[in-house]
Amino acid sequence: MMNVLNCEARLQLPNLERYLHLITDRVMSFDARMFRNDERLDFRFAFGEAAFEMKPDVLVLRAGAGDRDGLARIKDILATAVEIYAKEDEPEVVWIGDLAGDTRPAQFREMTVIHVADLTPHMRRIRLAGEDLVRFGKFQGMHIRILFPTASVPDPVWPSLGANGLPVWPSDDRRPTARVYTIRALDLQAGHIDVDFLIHDGESVGSAWAIRARAGHKVGIMGPVGRPVRPADWYVLGADETGLPAIGRLLETLPPQTRGIAFVEIADRNERQQINNVTQIELHWLERDGRAAGTDGRLAEQILSARWPGQGTAFGWFAAEAEAAKLVRSTWRDQMGLGRDQTIATAYWRRGQAGLMAG
Numbered sequence: 001m002m003n004v005l006n007c008e009a010r011l012q013l014p015n016l017e018r019y020l021h022l023i024t025d026r027v028m029s030f031d032a033r034m035f036r037n038d039e040r041l042d043f044r045f046a047f048g049e050a051a052f053e054m055k056p057d058v059l060v061l062r063a064g065a066g067d068r069d070g071l072a073r074i075k076d077i078l079a080t081a082v083e084i085y086a087k088e089d090e091p092e093v094v095w096i097g098d099l100a101g102d103t104r105p106a107q108f109r110e111m112t113v114i115h116v117a118d119l120t121p122h123m124r125r126i127r128l129a130g131e132d133l134v135r136f137g138k139f140q141g142m143h144i145r146i147l148f149p150t151a152s153v154p155d156p157v158w159p160s161l162g163a164n165g166l167p168v169w170p171s172d173d174r175r176p177t178a179r180v181y182t183i184r185a186l187d188l189q190a191g192h193i194d195v196d197f198l199i200h201d202g203e204s205v206g207s208a209w210a211i212r213a214r215a216g217h218k219v220g221i222m223g224p225v226g227r228p229v230r231p232a233d234w235y236v237l238g239a240d241e242t243g244l245p246a247i248g249r250l251l252e253t254l255p256p257q258t259r260g261i262a263f264v265e266i267a268d269r270n271e272r273q274q275i276n277n278v279t280q281i282e283l284h285w286l287e288r289d290g291r292a293a294g295t296d297g298r299l300a301e302q303i304l305s306a307r308w309p310g311q312g313t314a315f316g317w318f319a320a321e322a323e324a325a326k327l328v329r330s331t332w333r334d335q336m337g338l339g340r341d342q343t344i345a346t347a348y349w350r351r352g353q354a355g356l357m358a359g
Contacts, residue, residue, distance in 0.1 A: 141224025
């Protein structure tokens with residue numbers, strides 16, 4: 001790839017040695033290849049390149065890509081990793097170079113509802129139309145942040161872009177409420193995406209919006225976000241209703257020769273939905289039949305009892321309530337020795353708490 005756009009940022013990080021491995025590990029989780037050369041780390045992505053140059057108390061970040069979307073994605077990955085792990089040094093990322101003064105977030109689109117349909121008693125599919133959605137098919141990202149208007153902020157102001165390459169949000173009285181959802185399907189030619197919303201009781205911004213959604217309603221989206229699911233010969237997939245849209249998308253888009261096993265926890269038989277499974281992954285439904293969501297331990301049990309193949313490549317993906325996700329993640333990582341390059345285990349919600357991924 002020829003990098004026609006390049007930029008850099010210089011950071012004063014006295015304690016870099018303490019957390020450099022954490023920053024590097026996060027960057028690598030976005031399907032990057034890393035090359036070491038003395039005091040320099042080079043990263044290769046499918047959409048561009050990055051580098052860390054380590055000097056005394058200074059870290060130089062470099063980013064390069066062939067287009068605006070790629071450069072914005074790399075700046076986002078690097079700046080987010082630094083801001084998460086270098087907090088003790090209070091880093092201030094300021095990019096200089098190409099597009100440094102751009103205040104339009106490359107990852108943002110305003111979208112309009114064009115269709116609403118109920119898949120099951122508690123799953124509603126909403127089709128959103130927008131302009132120039134090519135970005136949302138890049139980077140192997142399945143998720144987006146949806147920016148919702150609410151009763152307290154019915155006419156929100158959309159974010160701009162800061163000098164660090166990350167969103168700058170308006171004051172609370174004009175700020176939209178953000179929740180992360182899966183792009184269930186993307187049609188670039190028609191210019192729309194499908195998003196599945198779990199309709200449920202309790203305080204949920206996304207569910208409440210989806211119940212009222214009608215053609216013509218507006219939301220913002222940002223993305224794609226989240227770590228990519230790595231290509232593999234065999235998959236172990238697990239989710240409750242909140243992760244069902246992602247498993248549905250994987251079963252419909254992974255290569256036909258892909259093998260593995262998938263478990264999906266749902267409330268009851270009425271919540272089973274039609275999935276056009278083009279793979280050889282075996283799909284199993286686990287029905288709670290009256291047990292409260294987050295209290296049935298069978299999903300984690302089944303995932304952790306799944307036998308991983310002894311040959312070929314394999315990848316584990318899990319998304320559900322926080323305690324189940326914690327159990328699966330710790331078992332995969334600590335007991336089975338599987339790293340970020342082989343697993344993703346994410347809390348999509350927490351009992352008694354609104355927010356997280358899908359509310």
